[in-house]
Amino acid sequence: MSIECVVGVLIEHDQGAAKPVSFEVLSAARKLADQVSGKVIALYFSNLASLEAEDFIQQGADEVHFLINPNLQKYTHENYAFALLRQHKKHSFDYFLLSATNNGKELSAILSAQLGVGVATDCISLFVSEEGDVKAVRPVFSGKAYSTVRFTGNKPHILSLRPNVFRDSPFSNQGEIFEEKIHLPEFSQRAQSIVKQVGSQLDITEARVVVSGGLGVQGPENFKLLEELASLLGGAVGASRPVVDNGWRDYSNQVGQTGRTVSPDLYFACGISGAVQHLAGMSSSRCIVAINSDPNAAIFSVADYGIVGDAAKVIPALIRAFKKTLSS
Numbered sequence: 001m002s003i004e005c006v007v008g009v010l011i012e013h014d015q016g017a018a019k020p021v022s023f024e025v026l027s028a029a030r031k032l033a034d035q036v037s038g039k040v041i042a043l044y045f046s047n048l049a050s051l052e053a054e055d056f057i058q059q060g061a062d063e064v065h066f067l068i069n070p071n072l073q074k075y076t077h078e079n080y081a082f083a084l085l086r087q088h089k090k091h092s093f094d095y096f097l098l099s100a101t102n103n104g105k106e107l108s109a110i111l112s113a114q115l116g117v118g119v120a121t122d123c124i125s126l127f128v129s130e131e132g133d134v135k136a137v138r139p140v141f142s143g144k145a146y147s148t149v150r151f152t153g154n155k156p157h158i159l160s161l162r163p164n165v166f167r168d169s170p171f172s173n174q175g176e177i178f179e180e181k182i183h184l185p186e187f188s189q190r191a192q193s194i195v196k197q198v199g200s201q202l203d204i205t206e207a208r209v210v211v212s213g214g215l216g217v218q219g220p221e222n223f224k225l226l227e228e229l230a231s232l233l234g235g236a237v238g239a240s241r242p243v244v245d246n247g248w249r250d251y252s253n254q255v256g257q258t259g260r261t262v263s264p265d266l267y268f269a270c271g272i273s274g275a276v277q278h279l280a281g282m283s284s285s286r287c288i289v290a291i292n293s294d295p296n297a298a299i300f301s302v303a304d305y306g307i308v309g310d311a312a313k314v315i316p317a318l319i320r321a322f323k324k325t326l327s328s
């Protein structure tokens, strides 16, 4: 097959392991490349090559490039943007895919501005139209509508993909692995590292289970219950805006229009009324479980499962039931 197109992917990693969302981006890139006779080049920036190279190939990469420099071990936008621009000069990407994480969104904006090319952020679907145009679907107006965008003009066309949306099993693929030490200029020393400020270990935008609490949780001390449920299910804790405004939880936990957008497999809304601004950040979750003492709460209109009751009683009952099921 003659290669007509190069699709680049940035593999994000944390503490030496690729983030699950990067495997999603790889499989989306593979599907895109197959439709446009392209090859997928995965870029991994770090101080060391990763043992996961074969997994990246299995997930769709034709080439995995480890770009090695001690200052790339942790993300800083100066270093990563510089290295990415260099890689674009080398490989002439037609499409460049990143995850719509904080870092991915920041980098996609920087690349778009520096290269003078278009960017579609937070995409939830990618397809090739009958006319052969690559199109991306992204939510707009706080998730109330979807916009389908087509790229024109200079390349690369840059896309960031929403986590937890592009899941695919590994492909049977073959590929090559490259390793290269790269030089970074002096400016790279300005930012040494970015410190994460998150309430729980997992980032809520990447978690597959999110247990969120609203004012109906009644106080910051009761969030211990939500933390217990989240940790039991390998998830993260989220919150409504008033909870964050009250200082019960950190802003990094806030879900909604002025917070973060999540698309987990399972979203628990505990004591959350379901205002449109909150729904804007979680309505694309695959399964929504609402716990609310008011049977008429708006959250029940988007919930797959609704439990009418006091969150302080329902959550411990859920914890007991999950513990029992998980132990058997």
Ligand SMILES: Cc1cc2nc3c(=O)[nH]c(=O)nc-3n(C[C@H](O)[C@H](O)[C@H](O)COP(=O)(O)OP(=O)(O)OC[C@H]3O[C@@H](n4cnc5c(N)ncnc54)[C@H](O)[C@@H]3O)c2cc1C
Residues within 6 Å of the ligand: 213, 214, 215, 216, 217, 218, 239, 240, 241, 242, 243, 254, 255, 256, 257, 258, 259, 260, 270, 271, 272, 273, 274, 275, 276, 277, 278, 281, 291, 292, 293, 294, 297, 309, 310, 311, 312
């Ligand atoms: C411009 C703008 C942007 C905004 N951005 C966001 C945003 O990003 N995210 C966000 O969340 N909000 C946002 N808001 C605020 C939003 O409009 C709502 O005010 C907010 O989501 C309500 O939070 P809540 O559900 O925790 O509280 P409430 O609306 O007060 O709801 C509390 C719920 O708890 C239930 N309850 C009470 N006691 C119990 C109990 N014991 N057990 C179970 N349930 C109980 C009640 O029945 C009620 O439904 C924004 C608003 C504006 C104007």
